[in-house]
Amino acid sequence: MGGVLWSLEAATEAKHRLYKRYFDAWWPILLQPSAGTGRSWSKVTFLDAFAGPGRYEGGEQGSPVFTLDRLLTHGAVDRMNLSRERVQLVFIEKRRDRYEYLLGQLHDRFGPLEHLPVRVEVHRGEAGVDSERILTELGAWGQPILGVFDSWGSVNVPLELMRRIAHNRASEVIATFGPNWFSRREDLNSDILDAVFGGRAFWAPAAEVEESDKKWRAWLEIYREALHRAGFNFRLQFKVVPHTGQPLYLVFGTGHEKGVEVMKEAMWSVDKSDGMSFKDPRVRNAVALGQGSLFDDGEVIDPELLTLVQQRLGQGAVSLEQLGQWLLLETSQWRARDAKKAVQDLHGDGRVIIPAGRLTKASVVSLR
Known part of the structure; x- marks a missing residue:
């Protein structure tokens, strides 16, 4: 069963870096008045459905504590119009001992919760059973929800819940698969998998994959497709590779290009000096160098980017602008502006053809 607390895994620490950057950007986007209309949302809900006890054995903060802390101390807090009616953070924990410990951690750090400027x-x-009911009781539907379904063990969140969030205004989800999930999939209940992936016909092909390196790629792609069927127009899936230990796997779903841009900018703002990186499932042979030095001196190009660009050009010639949009919306970490640098590098090696003259957004690029 395990104790109340556990040690902070390197993969979790790496993931937390990404969360902090993304949440820091998410709150002001939703809560500050729009530059175009001057209006903002009347209610915003953050859901952490696998909250945990709020702390690790080494004293590190868990996601409920650092999420609330960073919101209350955010640099834009004076412009976000926080109120208990407008902003609500929901933490769900299944185990009684961890639930009680989390309550204690929040009270110790923030005092009486009813006195806070947010709810x-x-x-x-249980995340898969109770999330929808709790969101309904709190009046969250019809306004933005960020649902974080971050389980280290089995993923048991029904696709129907993901579908309802996908069709909820300006809402997004983050779902993670722990490092051992793919290797122990055979131990999981097939009925639960039916609910998570939308039916046996959708996940059965991945269950047949034996090779470990292909298995995680197959399952992530199937879950990405499931989120597409649920209604998320844009989905990112990637492997979070820590400096030591096992990786974990993350899928992000959003209905807006802006959400994709913000998530990717969060990735690029994370400190990766210790070798932590994000890897795209479709790249098998390229070696990820870590984005800390990428493009800094105009010479270092991550081979993953070059591999992905060549894969896309292998499907046919596209304009530089179209290539940039593909990188933004269909790859795990790359941004639209990375297309030009990659094309220039590949052209210098004689691997792509570009029109003579200045490389512009309209320039059509093709494989040689």
Whole structure:
């Protein structure tokens, strides 16, 4: 069963770096008045459905604590019009001992929760069973929701819940698969997998994959497709590779290009000096160098980017602008502006053809 606390895994620490950057950007986008209309959302809900006890054995903060802390101390807090009616954070924890420990951690760090300028709800429950009911009771539907379904063990969140969030205005989800999920998939309940992936016909092909390096790629792609069927127009899936230990796997779903841009900018703002990186499932042979030095001196090009660009050009010639949009919306970490640098590098090696003259957004690029 395990104790109340556990040690902070390197993969979790790496993931937390990404979360902090993304949440820091997400709050002001939703809560500050729009530059175009001057309006903003009347209610915003953050859901951490696998909240945990709020702390690790080494004293490190868990996601409920650092999420609330960074919101209350955010640099834009004076412009976000925080109120208990407008902003709510929901934390769900299944185990009673961890639920009680989390309550204690939040009270120790922030004092009485009812005195905070935002509403904080801590519930004892199961993510896949209770999330929708709790969101309904809190009046979250019809306004933006960020649902974080971050389980180290089995993923048991029904696709129907993901579908409802996908069709909810300006809402997004993050789902993770722990490092051992793919190797122990055979131990999981097939009925649960039916609910998570939308039916046996959708996940059965991945269950047949034996080679470990192909297995995680197959399952992530199938889950990405499931989120597409649920209604998320844009999905990112990637492997978070820590400096030591096992990686974990993350899928992000959003209905807006802006969400994709913000998530990718969060990736690029994360400190990767210790070798942590993000890897795209479709790249098998390229070696990820870590984005800390990428493009800094105009010479270092990550081979993953070059591999992906060549794969796309292998499907036919496209304009530089179209290539940039493909990188933004269909790859794990690359941005539209990375297309030009990659094309210039590949052209210098004689691997692509570009029109004579200045390389512009309209320039059509093709493989040689």
